[in-house]
Amino acid sequence: MISLIWTFLIFIGTIFYFITGNVSNINNDLITSINSGFDLLIKILPGIILWSGLMKIAEESNLLNKFSALLNPLLKKLFPSIKKDSKALDYISSNIAANMLGLGSVATPFGLKAMKELQKLNPNKKEASYEMQTFLVINTAGVTIIPSMVITLRISYASTNPFIILIPSIIITFLSCLFGILINYLWRNKS
Amino acid sequence: MNNISNYILPIIALVIIVYGLIHKVNVYESFLNGCKEGFNVIIDITPTIITMVFAIEIFLKSNFMFNIIKNIRLISPEVLSMMILRPVSGSATLGILSDVFSKYSPDSFNGLLGSLIQGSTETTIYVIALYYGSIGIKNIKNTLKIGLIVDLIGILLGFFLAYFFFL
Numbered sequence: 001m002i003s004l005i006w007t008f009l010i011f012i013g014t015i016f017y018f019i020t021g022n023v024s025n026i027n028n029d030l031i032t033s034i035n036s037g038f039d040l041l042i043k044i045l046p047g048i049i050l051w052s053g054l055m056k057i058a059e060e061s062n063l064l065n066k067f068s069a070l071l072n073p074l075l076k077k078l079f080p081s082i083k084k085d086s087k088a089l090d091y092i093s094s095n096i097a098a099n100m101l102g103l104g105s106v107a108t109p110f111g112l113k114a115m116k117e118l119q120k121l122n123p124n125k126k127e128a129s130y131e132m133q134t135f136l137v138i139n140t141a142g143v144t145i146i147p148s149m150v151i152t153l154r155i156s157y158a159s160t161n162p163f164i165i166l167i168p169s170i171i172i173t174f175l176s177c178l179f180g181i182l183i184n185y186l187w188r189n190k191s
Numbered sequence: 192m193n194n195i196s197n198y199i200l201p202i203i204a205l206v207i208i209v210y211g212l213i214h215k216v217n218v219y220e221s222f223l224n225g226c227k228e229g230f231n232v233i234i235d236i237t238p239t240i241i242t243m244v245f246a247i248e249i250f251l252k253s254n255f256m257f258n259i260i261k262n263i264r265l266i267s268p269e270v271l272s273m274m275i276l277r278p279v280s281g282s283a284t285l286g287i288l289s290d291v292f293s294k295y296s297p298d299s300f301n302g303l304l305g306s307l308i309q310g311s312t313e314t315t316i317y318v319i320a321l322y323y324g325s326i327g328i329k330n331i332k333n334t335l336k337i338g339l340i341v342d343l344i345g346i347l348l349g350f351f352l353a354y355f356f357f358l
Contacts, residue, residue, distance in 0.1 A: 002279065009249065012255050020253070022254075025355070029249065032246045034245055037245060041246055041285055048229050048233055053224065056225025057208060057218050060216045061210050112325050115323075124303050132322075133337075135337070136318065137337050139322070140315040140318050141341045142311055144310060146199075147311065150309050150310040153285070154302075156297070159296070159297035171348070174313050181335050
């Protein structure tokens with residue numbers, strides 16, 4: 001999938017350079033395109049380092065666990081059929097807590113462990129269970145409260161108000177997540 | 192509003208550090224170890240970012256999108272590309288967002304709309320493929336459909352909020 005899209009972007013781009021007679025620029029642009037990747041990395045680097053450092057402290061002081069424990073009552077309502085002795089809920093809450101803070105790379109390992117636990121409870125191993133669907137709908141709707149990478153990038157580009165996106169961002173996240181859960185619930189018996 | 196939101200990041204940092212100190216964590220060491228992990232994350236994502244941004248730049252600089260949507264004035268071709276690519280690749284759209292910021296500034300309508308799309312929607316197709324693929328689920332039922340509907344809702348909400356709040 002990614003491979004196809006990647007090829008499509010380069011293919012369309014190159015052909016369009018040829019069509020528009022812009023061939024003199026393409027060689028230069030090919031080289032500077034690599035630089036653009038490095039520039040972007042340099043710009044998001046401070047955000048990644050700062051959050052990784054702070055989150056390590058939060059992890060070792062159990063603050064992160066406390067935070068994800070706050071989600072448990074809500075999650076029990078969303079996943080009523082998961083028994084208490086299953087670790088699935090713990091992984092789900094850790095995954096969602098990390099996603100809330102915009103830490104995608106921290107969230108993914110928890111998400112994969114949660115799927116493994118949900119699969120143990122799944123009667124039909126080839127078919128997605130309702131709980132898996134609920135979990136993935138929440139994940140794909142996004143639960144980010146602090147989009148840290150975007151804010152870092154805004155600061156790097158000298159935004160006059162890098163945090164202005166915070167409130168609208170939370171509104172969108174909340175509404176789309178709610179809507180996703182609702183559609184998923186209404187369609188639960190439809191295949 | 193402006194002033195309040197400026198306090199958020201420093202207060203979170205302070206709370207985390209003070210909470211760590213109270214619970215007898217060696218905060219200096221922890222932060223240091225976190226930085227090391229951060230560097231590993233950067234090393235991990237560097238090839239992905241470079242590879243994706245390379246293709247994105249060729250695509251955007253060829254002006255293909257610009258010619259396709261000549262008549263749409265409000266949304267830039269870059270942000271429109273973001274809307275299409277967001278469910279597939281977060282690195283790709285982050286690369287485009289960087290272009291939007293340098294071309295129109297982060298505080299322009301397009302900069303704000305791009306920020307909202309990047310910040311409040313997810314790489315739906317990627318997450319579904321990865322999560323279901325990891326445990327061998329073949330029948331995903333309505334998950335993809337719902338995921339994409341929700342993405343669309345997110346993008347539309349982003350457009351309206353950027354329009355009414357900021358324009």
